[in-house]
Amino acid sequence: MLTRKKAFVLLLLSTIAATQTVGSPGTAAYAASSGSKAAAASTVTEVSTFNGQSALKLGTALQVKLSHVGIQSQTGGNILTYTLTYTNNAGSSVNLADYFSKIVTAGGSIIKGKPVSADNAVKKIPAKQSISLTYYANIGTAASVKGLKINIYGWNFSAANYEQRIGTFTLPSNYSLSSLIGETRKVELGGITAGTKAESVQIYKYNGKVYAKVGLTVTNLGTKVLTDPGYALYLKSSGGSVFTLTLDDSSSEFKLQPQEKKTLYYMTEIPSYMNVSKLTLQIAKLDEGLKLYLPVSSYALPAAVTADFTVAAGYTRKISIGSNNVDMQLLKANVHADNGNGVWSYQLRVKNAGSKAVTLPAYELNVKSAEGYSFPVTATAFDSLTLKPLEEKLIELSANVPLELAQNSLELQMIAPAASEDKITLPVAYFRIPYTPESQIHLASETSVTNTYGTFAVSLDSLLRLPWSSEDLVQAKLTIRNATSKSITLPALTGVLLADQQDLSSSSQTYTDNSSSVLAPGASTQITVQGRIPYTLDVRQIKLILQETKGTEVSQFLSLSTSDSAIKSVAPLAAGEAFKINSTGKKATVKERSTLLYTGTGSNLVYSEVEMNSEEVRQTDLARLYAQFRTADGQYFEATVNQSELSTSPGGKTLVTFWAKVPANLDTAGLQLYISQAIADGKLTTAGTAATGYVNTAALTLTPAEVTPLTNLASVPLFPYTLEVTSSIGELTKGASSIAVTFNYNLNQDTTYQTGAYQHKLILQVIDPYGKSHEKTLTLGTDLTLGTNNSYSTTLSSVLFKNLSSGTYALKFYDEFQGVRTEIASQAYALEVTAKAATSSSSAAAAAGNTGDSEGAAQ
Numbered sequence: 001m002l003t004r005k006k007a008f009v010l011l012l013l014s015t016i017a018a019t020q021t022v023g024s025p026g027t028a029a030y031a032a033s034s035g036s037k038a039a040a041a042s043t044v045t046e047v048s049t050f051n052g053q054s055a056l057k058l059g060t061a062l063q064v065k066l067s068h069v070g071i072q073s074q075t076g077g078n079i080l081t082y083t084l085t086y087t088n089n090a091g092s093s094v095n096l097a098d099y100f101s102k103i104v105t106a107g108g109s110i111i112k113g114k115p116v117s118a119d120n121a122v123k124k125i126p127a128k129q130s131i132s133l134t135y136y137a138n139i140g141t142a143a144s145v146k147g148l149k150i151n152i153y154g155w156n157f158s159a160a161n162y163e164q165r166i167g168t169f170t171l172p173s174n175y176s177l178s179s180l181i182g183e184t185r186k187v188e189l190g191g192i193t194a195g196t197k198a199e200s201v202q203i204y205k206y207n208g209k210v211y212a213k214v215g216l217t218v219t220n221l222g223t224k225v226l227t228d229p230g231y232a233l234y235l236k237s238s239g240g241s242v243f244t245l246t247l248d249d250s251s252s253e254f255k256l257q258p259q260e261k262k263t264l265y266y267m268t269e270i271p272s273y274m275n276v277s278k279l280t281l282q283i284a285k286l287d288e289g290l291k292l293y294l295p296v297s298s299y300a301l302p303a304a305v306t307a308d309f310t311v312a313a314g315y316t317r318k319i320s321i322g323s324n325n326v327d328m329q330l331l332k333a334n335v336h337a338d339n340g341n342g343v344w345s346y347q348l349r350v351k352n353a354g355s356k357a358v359t360l361p362a363y364e365l366n367v368k369s370a371e372g373y374s375f376p377v378t379a380t381a382f383d384s385l386t387l388k389p390l391e392e393k394l395i396e397l398s399a400n401v402p403l404e405l406a407q408n409s410l411e412l413q414m415i416a417p418a419a420s421e422d423k424i425t426l427p428v429a430y431f432r433i434p435y436t437p438e439s440q441i442h443l444a445s446e447t448s449v450t451n452t453y454g455t456f457a458v459s460l461d462s463l464l465r466l467p468w469s470s471e472d473l474v475q476a477k478l479t480i481r482n483a484t485s486k487s488i489t490l491p492a493l494t495g496v497l498l499a500d501q502q503d504l505s506s507s508s509q510t511y512t513d514n515s516s517s518v519l520a521p522g523a524s525t526q527i528t529v530q531g532r533i534p535y536t537l538d539v540r541q542i543k544l545i546l547q548e549t550k551g552t553e554v555s556q557f558l559s560l561s562t563s564d565s566a567i568k569s570v571a572p573l574a575a576g577e578a579f580k581i582n583s584t585g586k587k588a589t590v591k592e593r594s595t596l597l598y599t600g601t602g603s604n605l606v607y608s609e610v611e612m613n614s615e616e617v618r619q620t621d622l623a624r625l626y627a628q629f630r631t632a633d634g635q636y637f638e639a640t641v642n643q644s645e646l647s648t649s650p651g652g653k654t655l656v657t658f659w660a661k662v663p664a665n666l667d668t669a670g671l672q673l674y675i676s677q678a679i680a681d682g683k684l685t686t687a688g689t690a691a692t693g694y695v696n697t698a699a700l701t702l703t704p705a706e707v708t709p710l711t712n713l714a715s716v717p718l719f720p721y722t723l724e725v726t727s728s729i730g731e732l733t734k735g736a737s738s739i740a741v742t743f744n745y746n747l748n749q750d751t752t753y754q755t756g757a758y759q760h761k762l763i764l765q766v767i768d769p770y771g772k773s774h775e776k777t778l779t780l781g782t783d784l785t786l787g788t789n790n791s792y793s794t795t796l797s798s799v800l801f802k803n804l805s806s807g808t809y810a811l812k813f814y815d816e817f818q819g820v821r822t823e824i825a826s827q828a829y830a831l832e833v834t835a836k837a838a839t840s841s842s843s844a845a846a847a848a849g850n851t852g853d854s855e856g857a858a859q
Contacts, residue, residue, distance in 0.1 A: 046176040048183060056152055056167040058099060061090035062125070064152060066169040067132060069145055070295030071177060072284045073234075073242050077138040081294050082113065082150055085132040088125040095124055096133075099154055099166075103137045106147030111137040113150075117289030136287075136294060143240055145171045178280050178298040184219075187283070187297045190229030192222035194256075198281050198299035199263055201235075202307045204426050210272045211424055214245060214281055214301065217263045220256040228254035231285045232293060235268050238278040243268040245281075249361070249416060249423060253322065262323065267424045276304040309430040310411075317429040321361070324354030326387070330412060330431040331394070334439070336561060338541055342407045343501055345543070345559060346377075346397040346433070352387035359386045363428065364415040365397065369405040377412070394451075396545065396556045398501065408435035441560045449558045454488045457481040458558060461526070463542065465566035466674070466697060467628060467636040472535045473693060474499060474566055476544050481524035490517045491548040493557055494682075495529030498543040504531030509682045510546075511695045513583060528695045539566065569634070572672050572699040579698040580615075581677065583684065586623045587615040590675065593655070594719075595704040597668060600820040604666065606637070607659045607817060608673055608702060609719070611753070614648045622648050624685045626678040626694040627658045629702075632670030637662055639673070642756040645687035655720070655753035659818060673700040707815070710825035713743075716813050717824060718762060720750040721780050723813070730809045730831045737801050739831065741766055742793040743811060747786050763814035763821060768796050769807030769831055807831045 055065040068083040080103060088094045103111045113135035115122070125131055142148075149170050156164030179185040184197040199215035212235055220226040233245040245266035247254065256262055270276075279301040284293040311317045316329040332347040344367065352358050362384075365377035379397045387393065401407060412431040418424070441447050446459040457480075464475040474497055482488050495510040496503065514525040529544055542564075546557040573579055578591035590612050598605040606629055612622055627639040639658035648654050658673065676694035678685040685691050710716065713725035728743035762784070764776045774796050778784050784792060796809075812826040 046174050046180060047172060048176045048179050048185075055087070056169070058152070058154070058166060059094075061088060062094050063087050063089075064099075066150060068134075069148075069171065069175075069177065070298060071139070071143060071145065072282065072293050072295040073143065073236070073240070074138075074292065077140045078143055079136055079292055079294060080139045080142075080145075080148075081116070081134055081136045083132050083134045085130055086125045087130040088127060091127050093124040093126050097123060099152065101135060102151045102153065103139065104149040104151060104168075105139055105142055106144075107142070109140075110151075111139065113137050116294060117287050120289075134294075136290070136292070145175060145177060146173060176300065178300040181300050181302050185297055185299070186221070189218075189226060189231070189296075192220065192224060192226045194226060195219035195221055196283075196297060196299070198301050201276075201279055201301045201304045203276055203304050204307045205272075206427055210270050210274075211426060212243070212268055212270050212276070212279070212304070213248065213307070213426075214266045214268075215263050216266065216281065216299075217261065218256060219261040220258050223258050225258070226256040229285070231283050231296060233266050234282040234284065235266075235270070236280040236282055237270075237274055237276075239275065241271075241274065242282075243270055246423070249418070267426075269424065279304060309413075309427045311429050311431045313432045313434040317431070318353070319428055321358050322356075324352060324356055324358040326358060326360065327351040327353050328414075328429060328431075330433065333412075333433045334436060334561075335407060336440070336541065336563075337403060338500060340403055341400040342403050343541075344399045344401060344410075344433075345561075346399075346412060347556065347559075348395045348397060348412075348431075349392065350385075350387065350395060351392040352389055355389050357386055357388050359384060361417050364417060364425075366413050366415075367399045367401055367433070368411045368413050368430075369401065370409040371405055373405060374413070375399050375401050392452075394556050395554075396547075396559065400501065410435075439561075441562050443562075443564050447560070448483065451557055452555075453490065453557070454486075455483045456558075457483045458560065460560070460562060460564075463562065463564055463566045464570070464697070465539075465568050466570075467535065467638075468532060468693065469638065470535065471532045472537075473530050474504070474533055474539070474542065475528055475530040475695070476542060477526060477528045478544070478546075478560075479524050479526050480519075482519035482521055485521050487521065488519050490519060490525070491557065492517070493527065493546045494549055495527065496545045496547065497529055497531040498545070499531070499533050499537070499539045500541055501543070502533070504533065507532040509679065509693055511679050511682050511684075513696075530693050530695070542566065569630075570674060570697050570699040572701045575701045575703050577701075579700070581612075581623055581696065583623060583677065583696075585616065585620055586684070588622055589613045589615060590625075590698070590700075592673070592700050592702060595671070595673075595702040596822075597704045597706050598815075598817060598820040598822050599706065600661075600664070602664060603661050604664050605659055605661050605818060605820045606668070606671070606704060607657065608639075608704075610656045610658065610673070610675065610700070612648075612654045612656055614650060614652050614654070616648075617650050619647045619649055621686065622654060623677045624687065624689075624691070625656050625658075625675055626691050627673050627675040629658075629660050629662070630672045630674050630699070631666065631668070633667075635666075636674070642759060643687075644754045644756045646754060648754060653753045655755045657756070657759075661818075668704045671702045671704055673702055674698075675700060707822045707824055709823040711827065713811060713813070713825050713827045718760065718780065718815065720753060720755065722748045722750075723762075723784070724748075725811065725827070728811060728827075728829045730829055732801060732804055732831055732833045734805060734833050734835050735802050736836070737797055737799050739768065739796040739801055739809070740793065741796060741809065741811075742791055744789065744791045745784065746788040747780065747784050747790065749786055759817065761816040763816050764794075765812040765814065766794065766796060767810040767812060768798065768801075769804060769809060770798070770800055772798070773812075804831070805833055807833075 050066050055063040057063045065085045067085045070081045072079045101113045116134045119133040149168050151168050152166045153163050154166050184195050197217045199217050202213045204211040235243045245268045248265040248267045281299040283296040285296050287294050316327050319326045329349045331349045335342045335344045360382050363382050366374045368374045377397050377399045410433040414428040416428050441460050446457050449456045449458050459479045462477040466473050496505045496508050508531040511528045543561045545559045548555050578589045581588045593609040593611045595608040629637045637660040639660045642657045676697040678691035678694050680692045716723035724746040726744045730741045732739045762778045764778050766774045808828050810828040813824050814821045815824050
């Protein structure tokens with residue numbers, strides 16, 4: 001068998017030239033045979049393929065062709081790979097064991113090529129088929145294929161070492177391992193054929209570091225989805241330094257549908273001193289069996305361009321997010337000075353210019369000065385902000401920059417977030433900030449505002465600072481007028497107040513007087529925005545933002561700032577003057593009915609009754625009222641309110657009472673009742689709902705009066721009740737210990753007003769002839785019934801009464817409210833004392849005595 005095989009190989013080799021060299025126009029071999037002129041021309045133009053080369057014949061029906069050569073740098077020596085394509089034209093398979101190849105380096109070293117793991121099992125070439133097999137060899141420190149040869153051998157037992165060189169592939173001197181600039185190369189990525197092309201390389205300088213960003217365009221030429229095959233990518237410098245590339249966040253999804261084309265971006269950090277000319281992109285894959293990275297493809301990169309993030313004022317920056325482009329533009333920037341800082345507010349326009357919805361990353365924003373200082377920017381709008389195709393949003397930003405730094409040369413820097421700790425963060429844009437001091441709006445002045453909804457004339461009607469428990473409410477009231485010729489539908493607006501840039505959004509609420517959201521041309525609506533601040537805080541500037549919120553999306557409607565001081569008092573109405581409530585469906589007039597001062601021990605009580613007269617033509621729930629008593633020197637006492645929970649009929653009247661405990665020495669001259677409409681969550685409260693703020697405050701000038709007790713009971717005032725004691729009798733039987741007291745009365749109720757629960761107590765004191773008080777609490781309507789010609793009786797008991805033969809008693813009535821008692825009327829009456837009636841036994845004894853006496857006299 002060995003003899004037959006030996007004879008076959010010798011016969012085969014005899015038909016082939018022993019030193020055959022393969023070449024083609026443009027290759028070194030061809031140039032050597034075509035004269036020096038052709039050789040000189042061939043070195044000018046590089047080639048990156050072996051197209052057009054001749055194949056080596058290994059027999060009458062078998063030939064081999066060199067199709068690819070690559071080098072991958074390794075720490076244990078550079079790995080050369082080359083691909084040989086065998087074509088068998090015979091009618092039977094050919095055994096590859098009869099052939100092998102060796103590498104001859106430029107230095108003369110000869111290294112046998114070995115098949116890579118994936119091709120190691122291929123032993124035969126089937127009939128009428130072509131198979132490409134890849135071989136590898138460790139070529140040490142060699143990094144170039146210049147002067148490299150690949151010899152093809154067969155077995156010849158007559159030759160030295162039994163090896164017979166069949167032919168040689170000599171690589172052209174102008175051969176490039178990398179694809180040429182702009183050239184598309186077909187490669188196998190995870191078993192799928194893809195067209196690949198190196199598009200760009202950009203150099204980024206940020207935070208004292210230098211990064212390179214490489215763009216690779218991939219086209220899926222297969223019929224299946226192409227996903228990341230897990231290959232390694234490297235950036236190689238002209239000096240031979242190699243840097244590992246990682247997929248950039250903007251290309252986080254390596255997934256291409258069949259025939260889809262996408263540009264993927266890869267990043268790496270490089271030394272600041274590195275020469276960035278003639279850079280190369282290399283793709284390698286790990287041979288698990290060999291534990292080596294083998295070259296897949298290499299690309300000559302275009303000239304590197306240093307990235308410029310600067311965006312001139314007013315210009316738009318296109319930013320790639322995934323497969324979408326997003327336009328970003330710094331529309332407006334305003335600044336005002338406050339406490340040594342330039343307080344900046346910015347309006348950033350973002351628009352999805354792509355065909356798919358896009359979620360913006362949570363960009364890091366800061367303002368950088370020309371002096372090199374960076375300051376954080378307040379913004380949460382980028383958190384999970386999703387834009388539909390062609391959707392546009394305006395984002396409000398703010399920052400503080402010390403006034404000692406130049407305010408006219410600032411940049412708004414936008415930095416992309418890192419998807420993970422090992423990801424590189426790089427700038428997205430440096431927006432030049434135009435220096436325009438923020439315009440101020442003043443009380444009673446009007447300014448024009450244009451936004452995506454239209455053009456509006458906006459005036460600041462009032463700016464108040466009023467108490468709320470231990471805090472202050474800051475209230476800004478605006479009028480927004482439609483300044484266009486078309487009707488405009490206002491969005492559901494919420495307001496945020498900033499007091500010296502302190503965000504009051506946690507306590508802010510917005511109240512709109514007009515329930516309609518549609519503004520006809522020239523029509524207007526009033527909006528009140530309020531927030532709470534510590535009452536000790538000195539505020540110099542108020543900023544008001546109205547915005548629309550849809551889910552997590554926030555868009556600004558307007559932003560206004562004013563340095564006008566918040567007014568801490570309301571212009572009072574004249575005593576007895578009424579004010580109007582104009583809220584839709586709750587129109588009413590309000591005025592004082594009476595105010596009383598209850599004198600207590602240690603503290604007094606101020607009690608005020610207010611009439612609220614409905615001006616609606618339907619049954620309605622009138623506004624729930626909130627009030628505070630204000631003294632002439634600016635002290636506030638929150639009032640407890642008592643108001644009917646029932647609806648009020650058209651033209652009906654409601655009596656609302658307010659009271660508060662005050663210091664006993666409080667001066668009530670000039671006392672006012674600050675009365676408002678209670679709100680919660682931006683709406684007028686309903687019965688049983690606790691207020692979280694108030695709006696539309698008016699100041700009623702009160703006329704407090706101390707109660708002067710009446711000296712008769714002809715008309716005892718207990719509004720809305722009136723008690724008339726028409727007579728009283730106190731009866732005592734001489735020698736008895738009880739006095740029976742009865743009084744006759746009429747009790748009437750004024751039903752003009754609808755009232756809340758009656759909270760007063762009527763206290764009756766009967767003062768006996770010895771001056772001792774006997775007390776009863778009387779409930780109106782129960783103990784004392786409504787109507788005329790009624791009577792009430794009570795009994796006084798004391799052993800002292802046995803000695804009485806005459807005397808007087810008095811009836812005293814007190815109004816007790818919240819534990820404070822005030823005498824309202826009293827009257828004294830004569831006590832009727834009658835002799836004790838004789839019993840029947842004592843009368844008989846007296847009669848017997850008299851008979852006896854008579855009888856005694858007769859004897």
